[in-house]
């Protein structure tokens with residue numbers, strides 16, 4: 001993992017589309033192990049390829065199990081009937097709990113010498129209750145570092161004839177899963193008694209369903225005890241399909257609920273054996289409109305556009321509940337998610353991580369030992385109009401598109417995927433996005449396919465070409481926000497002259513640029529609390545702006561300030577590098593120009609109308625000098641980029657130019 005990497009997500013306006021889900025991690029790793037423990041071969045189709053399943057595949061191959069790739073996420077596993085060919089091995093299992101726990105149990109009962117280790121976080125995740133249970137069956141397992149935690153040393157042992165064994169159910173349901181899947185290796189009847197309230201019950205349902213597919217029916221007394229009968233043997237089912245991952249579905253369904261929808265996920269549905277499909281029902285409690293077929297689920301925003309807070313016991317959806325925590329940002333009221341103590345021993349302490357990062361985007365958060373309470377900033381509080389979706393209701397001051405900040409993900413795939421949803425409020429930076437490889441390597445690509453960012457119309461061009469006039473008119477027509485980016489450079493030149501900062505002192509100017517407090521109120525601009533007059537439009541200011549704009553550090557300091565203007569429902573902006581640097585993903589890019597002579601004449605008329613003195617010849621000279629500087633500088637030079645449409649207004653009036661842009665947008669609008 002490389003925590004210095006990040007992904008910038010643009011502010012999102014809406015979500016719609018459909019996604020084919022990758023295979024379920026929980027099912028994939030169970031199926032691989034059971035296929036390995038079976039006699040005969042199993043063709044596994046739609047297997048998830050991710051870090052966690054790769055760890056299981058590598059582990060099994062190290063143990064001598066033959067796994068062949070058939071292409072298209074299909075694998076042929078030749079089982080060893082519970083007798084691993086390699087009796088002495090070291091397994092590295094990363095941070096894959098679904099590989100570590102079940103392999104520990106299977107190897108402890110299989111008569112070989114093995115060491116099992118993982119990444120540092122895996123060595124902080126408890127395993128003592130499983131080891132105690134296995135020791136109760138006579139297994140020889142030693143801790144290689146701290147008692148109760150990996151890494152582990154397993155040795156051949158004389159297994160006891162114990163008829164029952166107990167295991168705690170209130171720390172991780174994976175302990176019970178691991179025991180149940182390994183018990184058939186003993187060949188005799190053993191009952192597992194569960195101590196304490198069993199958490200994450202739906203994962204046990206998956207375990208039982210998978211064992212049944214491989215020929216073993218576990219007898220049970222509710223959630224209290226489970227019996228594997230003597231003579232139980234795993235039998236390869238021939239061919240098995242892995243369902244789509246229901247936990248991964250949660251991000252897309254939430255996107256549909258927040259961003260309007262419909263968003264459809266394919267690969268899970270009414271027929272799913274995964275508990276996390278119940279996430280859809282919980283999202284419905286927040287007001288989302290949900291439809292479900294046998295193998296698909298679809299989510300839309302609530303009828304009134306507003307999600308409502310909920311108070312929920314999340315024992316049945318421990319992983320997908322994290323998605324509700326981020327959806328709560330967009331809900332009216334305070335959401336409480338209870339019974340989530342297991343979050344603390346997952347990939348990271350998820351309660352603490354979630355609380356810390358939600359606060360960064362402006363939520364009020366209370367965290368307890370086993371709950372989290374989140375108050376988002378509701379549309380009512382921000383006065384957002386009725387007909388807008390729940391998106392764009394985050395505190396406008398809380399944008400964190402700051403190179404030094406961003407959402408930390410704690411090497412936890414679910415943190416990264418959950419927080420992509422926060423982009424419905426503001427642009428957001430997600431640090432170490434590649435941690436999603438644990439379960440969903442292509443997550444951000446798929447997310448981008450079903451989300452539409454806040455549209456930007458970028459109009460670049462030389463001085464006095466008319467781009468500001470046209471941009472403002474287009475913004476009014478579309479009801480979009482407007483940014484005159486040149487004004488920022490003019491303001492910086494004004495502030496520098498005011499403070500006596502030399503126009504070539506790059507470091508001081510960059511500092512000034514970051515500190516400037518700028519407010520646009522209609523036609524009026526305020527700089528550091530004082531209104532700025534017509535001097536901002538004068539040629540002296542423009543010449544200063546052109547000089548400071550050539551400095552790399554100045555441009556870098558103004559980048560985030562410009563991007564902050566991208567708010568729903570859209571932005572029209574003009575300048576020199578709007579389409580090339582500031583908004584390279586702009587929906588429509590226009591290069592608006594006119595001959596230098598015409599521009600000088602327009603500027604002359606404009607200044608005269610403001611009562612300012614000017615001479616056309618001087619203006620023409622200034623414009624040419626500015627063109628030269630703006631096009632020849634090394635930092636974001638003015639030029640027509642291939643993806644920008646040329647609009648030469650030399651012989652066009654303003655109405656014609658506006659029409660050109662509106663038509664262009666109509667063709668490109670999402």
Ligand SMILES: Nc1ncnc2c1ncn2[C@@H]1O[C@H](COP(=O)(O)OP(=O)(O)OP(=O)(O)O)[C@@H](O)[C@H]1O
Pocket residue numbers: 461462463464465466467468469470486574602603605606649652653654657
């Ligand atoms: N197509 C046009 N035909 C005639 N006049 C125009 C046209 N477009 C703009 N103008 C006029 O030209 C003047 C300069 O336009 P504007 O201020 O919009 O240019 P600009 O490119 O934004 O300039 P700058 O980048 O230097 O601020 C304005 O008075 C505007 O009304």
Ligand SMILES: Nc1ccn([C@H]2C[C@H](O)[C@@H](COP(=O)(O)O)O2)c(=O)n1
Pocket residue numbers: 463464485486487489490542545546547549550574575576577578626630
């Ligand atoms: N995106 C931008 C906007 C403006 N500038 C520079 C170039 C101009 O000489 C100066 C003033 O701009 P204007 O108000 O005339 O549009 O600021 C830039 O480099 N990049």
